[in-house]
Amino acid sequence: MLDIxxxxxxxxxxxxxxxxxxxxxxFSDHMFVMDYTPAQGWHDAQIVPYAPFxxxxxxxxxHYAQELFEGLKAYRTADNTxxxxxxxxxxxxxxxxxxxxCMPEIPVEDFVQAVKALVEVEKDWVPxxxxxxxxxxxxxxxxxxxxxxxxxxxxxxxxICSPSGAxxxxxxxxxxxxxxxxxxxxxxxxxxxxxxxxNYAASIKAGAEAEKLGFAQVLxxxxxxxxxxxxxxxxxxxxKIDGKIYTAACTGTVLPGVTRRSxxxxxxxxxxxxxEGKLAIADVMKAGHEGKLEEVFGTGxxxxxxxxxxxxxxxxxxxxxxxxxxxxxxxxxxxxxxMQWGKLPDTKGWIVPVCKG
Numbered sequence: 001m002l003d004i005x006x007x008x009x010x011x012x013x014x015x016x017x018x019x020x021x022x023x024x025x026x027f028s029d030h031m032f033v034m035d036y037t038p039a040q041g042w043h044d045a046q047i048v049p050y051a052p053f054x055x056x057x058x059x060x061x062x063h064y065a066q067e068l069f070e071g072l073k074a075y076r077t078a079d080n081t082x083x084x085x086x087x088x089x090x091x092x093x094x095x096x097x098x099x100x101x102c103m104p105e106i107p108v109e110d111f112v113q114a115v116k117a118l119v120e121v122e123k124d125w126v127p128x129x130x131x132x133x134x135x136x137x138x139x140x141x142x143x144x145x146x147x148x149x150x151x152x153x154x155x156x157x158x159x160i161c162s163p164s165g166a167x168x169x170x171x172x173x174x175x176x177x178x179x180x181x182x183x184x185x186x187x188x189x190x191x192x193x194x195x196x197x198x199n200y201a202a203s204i205k206a207g208a209e210a211e212k213l214g215f216a217q218v219l220x221x222x223x224x225x226x227x228x229x230x231x232x233x234x235x236x237x238x239x240k241i242d243g244k245i246y247t248a249a250c251t252g253t254v255l256p257g258v259t260r261r262s263x264x265x266x267x268x269x270x271x272x273x274x275x276e277g278k279l280a281i282a283d284v285m286k287a288g289h290e291g292k293l294e295e296v297f298g299t300g301x302x303x304x305x306x307x308x309x310x311x312x313x314x315x316x317x318x319x320x321x322x323x324x325x326x327x328x329x330x331x332x333x334x335x336x337x338x339m340q341w342g343k344l345p346d347t348k349g350w351i352v353p354v355c356k357g
Contacts, residue, residue, distance in 0.1 A: 002034075002045040002110050004117050009049035018129040021165035023302070028125040028134075032118045032159040035143075036104050042157065045114065047121055050160065056145040060152040066142035068097040068196045071301050072258070073164075074119045074134040076126045076357055077342030082119060084352040085340050087112045089258040094138065096256075097194035102151040103140055111138065112352070114159060120355045122161050131166025131337075167303045172325050172333070174309035175216035177232065177296075179281055180206045181314065185230065185253075187223030192230075192253035199255075207233050215312065217298070221281060223253065228278045235298030235306060236260035239284055240328055242292045249276040259299040262350065263332050272328070281313055288318025295326030304340075305333045 009029045016026050034045040061067050070090045091111030098105045126134040138159040142152030183206040186192025210218045222228040230248045236257040238247040250256040287293040296308035309323040338344030
C-alpha cells in the first residue's frame with residue numbers, strides 16, 4: 001500500500017460553469033505525483049497542487065517518446081456517491097503497456113489506490129450535471145537526461161483530473177467513418193496494444209484528412225494486408241451482421257479497451273454470439289449492400305458507445321440503420337451509463353465507490 005502525503009493548495013480555483021465544460025480544457029486543483037529510481041523503485045507518493053513540471057530539455061520523453069497513459073472517469077450518482085468504473089482494468093492495461101515500453105510497472109492495487117485518493121481530494125470537481133463526469137488521466141514519462149536511444153532509468157507517474165461535459169449533450173448523433181487504406185496505425189510486433197502517445201501521434205495525419213472530407217473518425221485496417229478492420233481513431237469498433245457481433249481480436253495491434261471488454265461481457269450475457277477475429281472490410285461493405293449490416297458502433301471511455309451511420313471505403317459507401325442508433329447500441333449505452341451513474345444496479349461488480357460527495 002502506498003503512503004500518500006497530501007499537500008492542499010493554498011487557494012482553490014473557481015469551479016467552472018458545468019454547462020460549458022468541453023473535454024480536457026479545465027483541470028482540478030491537485031495532482032498525484034510519484035517518482036521511480038532504480039535504487040528506490042516507486043517512491044514519494046504525493047498529492048500536491050496542480051502545477052507545471054520542471055523538466056530538462058534533454059529528458060528522454062521529449063526525444064524518444066518513452067511514455068504511456070490511461071483514461072478513466074469518476075461519476076457522481078443521485079445519492080451523491082462518487083464512484084469509478086473498473087479502475088483495476090485500467091491499472092492492468094497500464095502494467096501491460098509498461099512492459100512493452102520497457103518501463104517500470106505500477107502494481108494494480110497501487111494504481112487504484114492513487115486514483116481513489118486523488119478523486120477523494122478532488123470530489124468537489126466531479127460534476128453534478130447529467131452525463132458529465134470527472135475525466136482522470138494517469139500517465140508515466142521517462143525523466144532521464146541525455147541523448148541515446150535506450151530505456152530511461154528514472155520515471156515520473158502523475159494523475160491529473162479534468163471535469164468533462166456530457167459527450168452527447170444534444171442527444172446521440174451517429175457518425176460518418178472513413179476507412180483508411182493508405183496509412184496504418186499498427187503492425188504486428190509494434191505498440192498497437194499499448195496506450196502510448198506515439199500511436200496517437202501517428203494517427204493524426206489520417207484523422208485530419210478524414211475530417212476535411214466531413215468524417216468524424218478513421219477506421220484503421222490491419223498493417224500487413226490492409227484488408228481486415230481493426231479499430232477507430234479513439235475507439236474500438238463492433239459490427240452487428242446478420243444477428244452476430246463481430247470485432248477485431250486483441251492480438252497485439254488493437255488496444256484492449258475497457259469499454260470494449262465490458263460490452264462484450266454484456267452482449268454474451270444477453271445471448272449474442274460475439275466473434276473476435278479477422279473481419280475483412282470487403283465483407284463488411286458486402287453485408288452493408290445486402291442489408292445484413294444491422295448496426296455499427298464504436299466503444300470507448302469518452303463516448304461509451306458511438307453509433308456509426310455511414311462507412312466510406314475507396315468511394316464505396318454503405319449506410320447503416322437509416323442513420324439512427326440501433327437497438328443493441330442503445331441498450332449497451334443505457335446499461336453501461338446506467339451502472340456508471342448509479343441509475344441501474346451493478347450486477348457485474350464493476351463499480352468501485354470512492355466517497356460521498
